[in-house]
Each structure stands twice: as structure tokens, then as C-alpha cells.
Amino acid sequence: MRAALRNGLLAAALVVGLPACTPAVAPSSYETVGRITAYDASFDALVARDARIERIAEGFQWAEGPLWMRDGGYLLFNDVPGNTMHRWSARDGASVFLQPSGYAGTDLSGLREAGANGMDAEPAGTVLLADSGSRLIARLDPATKQRTTLTASYRGKRFNSPNDVVRRSNGAVFFTDPPYGLKGIDESPLKEQSFNGVYRLDPDGSVHVIEEGLKFPNGIALSPDERTLYVANSDRARPVWMAYSLAADGSVLGKRVIGDASDLIAAGAEGAPDGLAVSADGHLFASAPGGLLVMDSNGKRLGMIETGARVSNAAFGDDGHTLYLTSHTFVARVRVKATGMGFPH
Template sequence: MPLATKAAAFDAPVIGSVQRFDAELDLILAPDARIEVIASGYRWTEGPVWVRDGGYLLFSDVPANVIHRWQPGKGAAPFLQPSGLAGPIPAAIREAGSNGLAIDAQGRLVMADSGTRAIARVDLTTKRKTILADRYQGSRFNSCNDVVIARSGAIYFTDPPYGLAEGDASPLKEMKANGVYLLETDGRVVQLDASLTRPNGIGLSPDERTLYVAQSDEERPVLLAYALDAKGLPVESRVLSDFRREVDAKLPGLPDGMKVGKSGHLFASGPGGIHILAPDRRRLGLISTGKAAANCAFGEDGRTLFLTSSDMVARVRLKLSGW
């Protein structure tokens, strides 16, 4: 069956389970919440984002170098191919496609382009791509992984070496650090943290005073919180949640992508699925598909959580809106 017609959400199968750790979860998820598979058959899904002007979901299949569009009642079909690096793919590139996606205030797609090793913007009508940044202090990025956009239009992003076939040992690697960065609205790139081994997912609190970064390292699988000053720069950091116990229990996945709801609740991928955390860091529950979860996004009326999980995309209804 062609990929474009796989698992359209007309007869969506229900999978997985929801685990309840705290009574507050009942304000977010109904006890009988269903996890529905709406598309499947991919290599590794990532970066879901809902496009309100058009009413559809975009998501990356990173190794396949394709962005797909899912529409209610129509299912999923390729939208942008290649999504990342165009032309012949060098053997030294492991993940040629786009990864994390976001929509800016003008309705344009902003991507962490793993294969091109850049932060890029795409006009959704013409599909024309513009490179916004591909270097820091003259050195090329490793393989940009995830993005979040501040209200000012500044873009926070992470740059681990996952897209390079040999990781830190890659001959293509020009950057010593696997960093966390801020792309200012004037085009200036600021390095925020050069100490992490595997920075991955990234998110902002509703008041934009806290930046969240996931560390996808089996030796230190943590979710970090950075306090930001008035200029959006970090002044201190702390571990918000440590997933060592879940890693030791061999649950699938690592800390990865995330979204932060307008209530301040975090929906963060980690070992076992999507972990729901209260703003005060309490773990409220876990949405599990039975496979590693890479990322999530709010969509439809804001009360649907879309999950990219291994080879598929799923959704679950929420009791509150993420917007």
C-alpha cells in the first residue's frame, strides 16, 4: 500500500495506555482517554506541528527526508520531499531530513534541518526554503534537532550530532560543543549552553521565563530547566526531572521532544512515552503507545495531543486546551 494512504484516521486503531500518578491528571485527561493511531508505516516520526491556517498536521520522517501532512478525514500524504538535505546524501549523513518543526507568527514553517545542518524557514504556499542560520562563529552546526519560537520571533534550538553517521567522531563535525542556541531576530546566534552531551527537545514556559531542554543521554537522561532573564538568556539551570529509573527499567525511548501547554503543564517525551508534568515538576501521568515517543504537539481545537512515536503518529483527546 502506498505510504500516502496508510493508516488514514477513518478507522483508527486504539493502542497503549495511560498511567495515572497524581489526581491532578484527571484535570487533563479523562480516565477513558483513547490513544488512536492516525498514520503509520514510517521510519522515524518527529517534529509534529499543527497548522491552524488550513487545519492540518505536519510531521517529519527524519531518515526518509520527508515532511508529511495529515488532514482529518483524508489521512497522511507527503508534503515536502526532500524536507532537509537536497541532492545526493553523503554516507556521513545519517538523518538527512527535517526534525523539529514550528510555525512562526506569520504562519511560516520553521524547521531544525538535520540534513542541511541549519535552521530554516519554509513558505507553506510556495514551499520555498530560506536558511536562517547554519553556523556559529564560522563553524557549521552538527545536525539541528528541535526548535521553539519566542513571542519576539527569536528561535531557541538544539544541535546534537544525531544526524551525523559517526556522531561526535564524524569527520563532518566542525563544532566542538553539542549546544543549545538562540537565534536572535537580527540573525545573531548566541550559544546558551555548551556543556550538554545530547541536547534534544526544547520548550518555553508560557511566561517565557523558563527554557526547557531534554538531554537524550543514557548516562544522564534528564529534563533541564533554565531560568531566563529579560533578554531571554539563561542565568541558571536545574534538573527538572531525572529519568534514570525509567532507563534502568528498559522502558522504550529517552528524553526527547516536548510541548508546554498554556497552563504550564509539560508534555515531555521520555522513557515509556509522553510524561505529563505539573509546573511544579510533579509527574502526573504517562501516555504510552508501547514504543519510543519522539515528540508531541497540540492541534485541532487545542485539545488534541498528537504524538510521534517510532514508526507512527497517534492522538489523544485532552480535557484542557494546550493553546
């Protein structure tokens, strides 16, 4: 963390080092990186003061979209510019799982990021894929590595470059569609949509816009009761997290800003709101300028997990108490007291 940020914004924060391993985890040979900062006493119930942030895999261009696969006990994540999906497990380490992960054609002239990005698991063991390079939402079968396109357009126009995706238990799929995958981004001649939207794909195949007013909608997640949809806006001019109240049919009943990272950016922190993970009790673990920001459901800042590099996204894995972080060129993990959604607790 930069000195201006640490001294100006976090004067009252409790900064803790990482001297010891979390008692529940056996010592490992992985390098310890980063630091943990508590802003509020309630943070102690979520992340232990002596938690180790370990770098477990490295050598990527921009790691993204982590997803823990319980059937098999391994982590999937994407190197978006590298157009490659990787697999990691404690037993086997990191390996290439799928290449290309996204666009499989030969004409890369208009693409900035050809690979797939965010992912979410489905009950049948398949994976929902925000395919940035192919500009669509797909279903991936990890066993066969076959992909099925679920939607590629809205009102006859191609999506920009879908970035992140989350599934509601009724089968509805919410996803963000910024233009990051296109060269020129908003100025790309390939861009067909006049806005950068947040969408809902219903089980019947229909697609609905739920937000078209964010410049760069990015990370997306649901609250534990699925009544609130969270969206991160990766716009350094308006770096906010939005909360959308959802009706049973997935339509939006209301929306509000629950967090604003403008002060972090003003203090010199790199990055912007990006990927999101939500714990079983509703806390947000949100990529932010400076690291992974931990907030309550109303956006109150409780603490920060820093890896020493920009954090793009996070996902709970193992027994629900390991948080995996994709952080620029590497992947890290940290044991936490919080429990991921869907894990026993």
C-alpha cells in the first residue's frame, strides 16, 4: 500500500503482519506475500490477524475468474490476454486446462483480450463462462471441455465482451458486458451495443437489460438470499459498487450505490472495483484499488487483503474457508474465518 493511502486514509486502522500460519492449516513452502489491514474490529471475525497470504502459482499475463470445482477439488482460473484456462490443485499444482479458453478463430486484429473471463458453477457440474473473446455467454462441460453458446446478442447486436457471470438458483444468469475485450475499448469499430450493460438471461433464453448506465460494469455477485445483485463499476472516474434489489422474476425493484473507491484512487492506489466474492453471511470480498476490500452488505469497509499487486477477483474454495485471489501475474490464497456461500458452516 502506498504511504499516502496508508497514512491518510488508514490512520485509525490496525495493520497486522503475517508472522504465523493459520492454526488450521499445515505449514507450506509457498512464499508469503502482502499484508492484511483491519479497519474495524468486526474484521477479526472474518480474517485472522495471523493469516498467511500465499502465492501458489505465477507466470500469467492477467489472471482472472477463479472458480473452485468441488467435484474434483481444484481451482479453475483464466489468463484472459493469454486465452488460456488453467487448473490448480494442491496435489498437482498449475497446468493448462483449456486453450483457447475463448476465441478460437485466427483474426485477432480487433481483439484486446481474446480469452474467457469470469465463471460460475452450475448444479450439474458444468461451468458458466463469460467468453470475452468470443463475445458471448457459454456453458462449459469440464469433463469433455465442450462449450455450448447460451447467448451471443441482444436485439440482433453482438455483445461487447462479457466479463463476469453469476447464476441464480432458478437458472437465471446475470452478466456484465463492458468492452474490455475489444481493441479501442469504447472506440472499437467492432462494438455494436450503444451501451455497456448488465443483463439477465432467463431459462427460456430471453435476454433482458437491467442496467445500461455504468461505463465499465465488471464484477457481479448475488447476496446469499439472492434478493440483491452486486455489480462493480471499473471506472476510475466513478469507481462504485452498485446493489440492485431483485424481484422473484429477476427484474430490478431498486438500486443504490453501496461503496465508492474514489478516495482510494485519490490517495494513489492502483486498480479499480473488479471481481466480487460473497460470504455465507453476506460480506463482500471485493477487488478494489489497493487490494481486496472486505465490506459488509451496506458497503462499510472492514478491512483489506493486499497481495502486493492488483487483485482482479476472488473465490472461496476448499472447505469454504480458503479465499483464492487472482492477482495480476499470479494466484494467491489465504485461509479466512468467513465461509463461502454454499459451503457447510
